[in-house]
Amino acid sequence: MSLSSTTSRLFVSLLLASGIGAGACSTQSSSSHGVCVVSADSALGCNGVPDPDGGATPNLGLVGYSCTGSARPDEAPTYADGVPQGVVCADRGALADGTQGYCCSEALTPCALNPVAICDAPNYGYQCRGSQRPEAFVSDLECGQGIYEGDLIDYCCSGFPQTDGCTQTDSAGCSDNMMGFICTAGNMPKAEQLGANQSRADVYRLLCSVPTILPSAQSYCCYTPALPPVGGTCVPDSLVPGCAAGRFGIACYGPDTPGQDYPGMACPDPGVAGRDAEGYLATLYCCDFQ
Amino acid sequence: MRALHFVWPALCCALGCSSDKIAGLQYQCGSAPDATVAPDAAPGVCGANDPNLPLEPTLPTDVCQTVVADKSSPDENDLDSNRIQAALAACSGRAVKLVSDGANNAFVAAHLTVDSSTLWIDRGVTLYASRNADLYQKTGSCGVLGVNDSGACNDFITVRGTSPAIVGDGVIDGQGGEPLVGHDYSWWQMSGALQEIDGSIGNPTLINLSTGTTGFVLYRITLHNSPKFHVKITSSPADGSCDAPGQGFIVWGVTVLTPSNWLNSQGLPMSPHFARNTDGIDPGTSDIATCGVIACSTISTGDDQIAIKGGHWVSDLVIAHNHFGTGHGMSIGSETYGTYQDMNGVLHRGVENVSVYDLTVDGDTRPVGDGASPADSNGIRVKSDSSRGGLVNNITFSDVCMRDVANAIMITPAYNPLFAGTSYPQFKNLTFQNIHDVTCMSPVQPVVTLEGFNASLPAGPITLDNVVVDNIGPQAVAAAFADIRLGPGNVNFMPNGLGVTVTNGITDASAPRACQFPTLPVPPVPPGWLR
Numbered sequence: 034m035s036l037s038s039t040t041s042r043l044f045v046s047l048l049l050a051s052g053i054g055a056g057a058c059s060t061q062s063s064s065s066h067g068v069c070v071v072s073a074d075s076a077l078g079c080n081g082v083p084d085p086d087g088g089a090t091p092n093l094g095l096v097g098y099s100c101t102g103s104a105r106p107d108e109a110p111t112y113a114d115g116v117p118q119g120v121v122c123a124d125r126g127a128l129a130d131g132t133q134g135y136c137c138s139e140a141l142t143p144c145a146l147n148p149v150a151i152c153d154a155p156n157y158g159y160q161c162r163g164s165q166r167p168e169a170f171v172s173d174l175e176c177g178q179g180i181y182e183g184d185l186i187d188y189c190c191s192g193f194p195q196t197d198g199c200t201q202t203d204s205a206g207c208s209d210n211m212m213g214f215i216c217t218a219g220n221m222p223k224a225e226q227l228g229a230n231q232s233r234a235d236v237y238r239l240l241c242s243v244p245t246i247l248p249s250a251q252s253y254c255c256y257t258p259a260l261p262p263v264g265g266t267c268v269p270d271s272l273v274p275g276c277a278a279g280r281f282g283i284a285c286y287g288p289d290t291p292g293q294d295y296p297g298m299a300c301p302d303p304g305v306a307g308r309d310a311e312g313y314l315a316t317l318y319c320c321d322f323q
Numbered sequence: 324m325r326a327l328h329f330v331w332p333a334l335c336c337a338l339g340c341s342s343d344k345i346a347g348l349q350y351q352c353g354s355a356p357d358a359t360v361a362p363d364a365a366p367g368v369c370g371a372n373d374p375n376l377p378l379e380p381t382l383p384t385d386v387c388q389t390v391v392a393d394k395s396s397p398d399e400n401d402l403d404s405n406r407i408q409a410a411l412a413a414c415s416g417r418a419v420k421l422v423s424d425g426a427n428n429a430f431v432a433a434h435l436t437v438d439s440s441t442l443w444i445d446r447g448v449t450l451y452a453s454r455n456a457d458l459y460q461k462t463g464s465c466g467v468l469g470v471n472d473s474g475a476c477n478d479f480i481t482v483r484g485t486s487p488a489i490v491g492d493g494v495i496d497g498q499g500g501e502p503l504v505g506h507d508y509s510w511w512q513m514s515g516a517l518q519e520i521d522g523s524i525g526n527p528t529l530i531n532l533s534t535g536t537t538g539f540v541l542y543r544i545t546l547h548n549s550p551k552f553h554v555k556i557t558s559s560p561a562d563g564s565c566d567a568p569g570q571g572f573i574v575w576g577v578t579v580l581t582p583s584n585w586l587n588s589q590g591l592p593m594s595p596h597f598a599r600n601t602d603g604i605d606p607g608t609s610d611i612a613t614c615g616v617i618a619c620s621t622i623s624t625g626d627d628q629i630a631i632k633g634g635h636w637v638s639d640l641v642i643a644h645n646h647f648g649t650g651h652g653m654s655i656g657s658e659t660y661g662t663y664q665d666m667n668g669v670l671h672r673g674v675e676n677v678s679v680y681d682l683t684v685d686g687d688t689r690p691v692g693d694g695a696s697p698a699d700s701n702g703i704r705v706k707s708d709s710s711r712g713g714l715v716n717n718i719t720f721s722d723v724c725m726r727d728v729a730n731a732i733m734i735t736p737a738y739n740p741l742f743a744g745t746s747y748p749q750f751k752n753l754t755f756q757n758i759h760d761v762t763c764m765s766p767v768q769p770v771v772t773l774e775g776f777n778a779s780l781p782a783g784p785i786t787l788d789n790v791v792v793d794n795i796g797p798q799a800v801a802a803a804f805a806d807i808r809l810g811p812g813n814v815n816f817m818p819n820g821l822g823v824t825v826t827n828g829i830t831d832a833s834a835p836r837a838c839q840f841p842t843l844p845v846p847p848v849p850p851g852w853l854r
Contacts, residue, residue: 081779093778094822140821164737165774165803168709170821172779179741186740209462210472225743229660229711230634232473233742234522256464257471259516296469323463 067102072134077125079136079173093172094139098122099132106137110145115184116162117145123173123192124155136192138170152189159188178225178237199226199253206245206279207254210297211322214253216244222255232257240295242322243271245278254279256322258295265294267318272310276319283318284309291320299323350793350838352763366543366576369619370644375678376618377569379576380542382490383441387414391424397431397451397496399504404432404453407442415439415484421448421493433458434477434527439484444493444544452479452497452527452550455504459527466503469516475525479550483533485561488540497529497549499598500587509587510550514599521739524600526550532557534610539572547583551600553624555608556615557635563666568641571614572606579603579622580648580844585852593846594692595649596699598625603650605630607637607674611663614639621843623648623688627704633674633713634658642679648688648843652701652730653679653720657738660713660746673714673749679703679723685840686727687764697729697767702760704730705750706738712748712776721756724838727765731792732758734785734805736776750775750782755790757812759836762794769795771816775804778822788812791835 077097098106110119118141125134143162150158159167159176162185168174176190198220205213212231214222222239234257244251261267266287273282281298283291286309291298304316370376388410394401407430410419418441421430433453435442444450453459456466456476465476479497482489489495499510514524529549532539539558546553558572565571581601582593603622606612608630617640622628628650631637647653659673684702691699702725705715725731732755736748760769769792775782782805789812802818810828813835818825 095778161740164735164740166709166737166740166743169737169777169803172777175745176743178743181741210464210470210475225710227710229658229744229746232471232523233710233739234471234517234520235739235741236520257520257522259469259471259522260519297464297467 067100067104069098069100069104069106069135072097072099072128076128077134077136095136095171096139098135098137099128099130100135101132105146106135107146108148112145117143117160117185119145121159121167121170121174123171124157125192136171136173142167142170144170147187150187150189155193156189156191159190160185161188162186178223180237181235197223197226199223201226201228201231205252205254211242211254211256212239214241214255215247215250216253217250222253240269240281241271242279242281243273243276258297261294265289267291267294268309270309270315270317273317273319274307281320281322283320284315285318286313286315291318297322350759350761350835352761369576373643375568375641376616376643377567377573379619380488380490380540380573382542383418383443385417386420386443387417387440389420389422390430391422392427392430392448393424394429394431395427396429397453397498399431399453399455402432402453403430404435407432408435411435411437411440411442417441418443420445420491421450423448433479435480437480437482437487437489439487441488441490442480444489444491444495446492448491448493450493450495452495452529453504454498454501456506457504462525464525465527466506466513468508468513471517471520471522472525473523476527476550478528478531480530481533482530482539483536486538486540487536488542489530489544490540490542492543492545494545494547495529496547496583497527497553499526499548499550499601500582500584500591500593502589511598514551515597518599524551526600528555529553531555531609537561538570541574541577543576545578545580548581548598549601552602552605552608553579553581554604556604556606556612557608557610558615559611559613565614565639568614568639569616571612571639573615574604574617575619577604577620578844579620579624579628580846581624582846584846585849592693594690594695595623595625596692596695601625602630603628605632606640607632607635607661609635611636611661612640613637616640617642617645619644621646621648622650623843623845624650627651627654628684630654630656631674631677632656632658633661633715634711635661636663636671636673637661637677638671638675640677642677642682644681646841646843647682647684648845649686649691649700651699652704652728652733653682653684654701654704654706655715655718656704656706657708658711659707659715659748660711662713673716674718675714675716677718678721679719680721682720682723683838683840684723684725684728685843686725686729688843689845697770700728701730701733702728703732703755703758705734705753707736707748708738708740708742708744709736709747709776710739710742710744712736712744712746714749714751715753716749716751718752719754719756720758721754722836723758724836724840725758725760726838726840727763728760728769729765729767731760731769731771731795732790733770733772734782735772735774736780736782737774747776747780749780750785752784753782754786754788756786756788757836758790759838760792761838768799769793770799770801771795771818773800773802773805773807773818775822777804781805781822784808787814789814789833789836791815
């Protein structure tokens with residue numbers, strides 16, 4: 034699950050103003066791409082399972098919806114003085130009638146569906162203000178590590194348990210000052226995959242070594258550096274040619290060196306002119322974290 | 324109107340007027356400190372008649388070895404580590420006393436271990452922690468600027484074994500604000516370098532207890548300038564049961580003052596805000612802590628004065644007759660996810676059965692420092708988040724006075740809302756009784772936050788009985804997903820919010836708790852300064 038750190042609130046507002054995502058779901062909403070209607074709670078179980086002993090049915094303050102097409106109950110948020118206002122929903126997958134089910138907050142929340150968030154499908158993004166994560170409003174939701182964007186926080190969420198792609202492990206052969214991860218192909222370690230006993234930080238991506246390729250997975254050794262100094266131009270680049278597994282490939286666009294931007298990073302060989310993983314001209318280094 | 328609202332308390336204080344002109348309140352700003360709760364009260368006075376407490380510890384009568392100071396300043400080229408450690412190793416079950424020779428009164432050492440013995444630091448003597456990061460190296464990142472590796476360094480003093488103790492009227496100084504040997508930055512500057520990402524530096528803990536420690540005692544000692552946390556307590560009764568408070572550990576008559584100076588030796592300004600991550604006393608950080616007492620101590624630092632960490636299991640604590648200056652609060656969390664199966668197979672979780680009473684938290688003892696925010700000034704906090712949450716149950720805060728704290732009461736399951744996970748906080752049975760927060764100098768309206776995680780995991784019951792927060796307004800009360808019960812004593816605010824139920828059982832117009840604040844230790848004022 035990845036998340037864009039460059040989401041634009043202005044862009045969201047423009048989308049809404051132009052009618053994209055229009056359609057509030059009170060009891061029914063419709064748009065050119067589908068319609069949402071309130072669904073009987075028994076079909077979705079949004080408010081939990083009734084007490085088998087005859088006690089009161091729990092009320093989690095959620096409303097069930099079924100939607101056709103690509104319509105969503107939460108697709109018409111607003112921003113009031115920069116504060117998001119919208120409902121938050123957990124997707125419940127396809128219902129028997131082929132529509133998509135959602136369990137949504139009954140009340141408006143300080144979160145807005147973020148249509149331009151870059152989240153790994155089938156996850157979707159919310160942009161929230163304040164200390165409460167989207168899970169506070171819908172219990173069945175699971176969201177990843179948030180990223181600050183000014184006063185707001187961006188999340189990628191799903192109504193289904195997350196499949197992380199990476200697992201933190203002490204058996205990856207990393208040195209004591211790094212954390213090991215085993216990842217399935219195509220996945221990179223993320224902060225939300227750290228164990229509860231690990232020191233966290235307000236960063237989404239860890240700085241990781243060139244992976245060691247395993248039969249059905251790959252292992253990484255990672256750590257969390259402080260932010261590079263203002264003006265620092267060096268970025269991680271796991272595709273630096275010839276950089277062996279366990280070492281750190283770094284591409285620098287300016288005259289600074291990896292050791293200046295990432296303390297503890299030692300690069301025994303001088304940088305080589307080349308192109309980074311995205312094709313930009315850069316000085317490429319292969320380094321070790323000491 | 325808004326400006327007047329903020330300025331009035333300060334004006335009132337400056338004019339010496341009674342704060343009851345604000346809203347029928349009792350506290351008089353600028354009133355004389357209460358001498359009966361002076362933190363330098365003679366031994367045997369504080370807590371003497373408290374039936375919840377054990378007898379006050381005493382200094383050893385049997386000294387195994389005496390180590391005499393041979394220097395008057397912490398000379399990094401002449402460490403005392405070996406001779407102190409040799410004495411401790413030879414004195415299991417007995418005391419090693421560090422003393423002055425009359426002219427010299429300083430010791431400097433790197434990593435030390437107190438194993439089932441007592442380290443006694445005599446009045447007038449200071450044991451300094453070496454500033455040489457290489458001597459604490461653990462993972463390779465100790466002393467390295469800009470790396471988020473919370474386990475990078477070994478402790479200054481590791482404590483383990485049966486009935487170990489650190490006692491005396493002397494000082495342990497971690498030199499957190501002084502430049503490291505071979506570097507132009509200090510431990511605290513290393514921590515500050517990670518502030519932007521809210522990271523955790525791996526600086527040495529001043530005193531850290533190892534797994535399996537039983538019956539630890541910390542008595543009368545003064546702690547200054549720890550590179551990171553001052554004391555991490557892992558200690559329980561030897562037989563695992565808790566028949567009386569204090570069988571697991573006792574912290575009594577301890578003073579934490581950090582920073583202890585306004586300037587370091589290089590002239591760099593020091594402040595509580597600058598001394599980041601310098602918690603005072605933290606039970607449960609490294610492993611379980613049960614059946615403990617923290618009493619009659621004063622704590623003024625740059626992070627939580629006390630933080631009860633439930634990453635393993637903490638239970639049966641009495642925290643009484645303490646006085647706080649600067650800091651982030653009397654806190655529980657943020658780790659509350661722990662589980663522990665005892666020898667009878669019973670599974671325990673998080674933080675349970677804690678009683679905090681007779682506490683003052685005074686935000687006016689000294690400036691917090693440049694760059695400080697309201698988050699630097701808290702009264703009572705229960706904090707966790709979904710990356711590290713678990714059970715917090717049966718916690719009572721009573722007879723608490725706070726002055727000029729930004730967050731009087733903060734119960735938050737989203738301490739850092741960025742952090743993800745499925746370890747959801749569960750806050751149950753939290754009681755606040757006879758709580759009074761007063762405003763004198765603060766330009767910030769105090770805030771009360773009472774929040775559970777969500778509708779499935781609400782907080783509560785949260786009982787508020789005679790809880791009065793002066794100068795509070797309706798916009799300064801945040802509540803969500805909580806079962807809140809008011810009364811029978813008065814509560815001068817009304818929580819409401821999403822998923823909040825309030826049961827109003829207020830039956831009497833009880834007077835707010837009468838508050839007096841003792842004069843707490845502060846750094847000596849440099850020549851020419853106005854304070």
